[in-house]
Amino acid sequence: MGGLQPWHWVIVIAVFVLLFGAKKLPDAARSLGKSMRIFKSEIKEMQSDSKQDAPPATPIASERADTPATPAPEAAPPPDQRPA
Secondary structure, three states, X not given: OOOOOHHHHHHHHHHHHHHHOOOHHHHHHHHHHHHHHHHHHHHHXXXXXXXXXXXXXXXXXXXXXXXXXXXXXXXXXXXXXXXO
């Protein structure tokens, strides 16, 4: 009761032939197949790019992201050396 029976498919095919004509149906099927192949290749490419572009996990230096990082102060000379 829930599935399409063979005579349902015959009616669907007849409607397609009447709407689009027998001449345009092979071209439509060909272009649909080409579009599906392109779509499938793009999906595979996106998945491979996302796996390659994922950077390795690095520890967070600071939890505060709202303040810009300040450069480290210059190192002071050791106490035994005096500036001239």
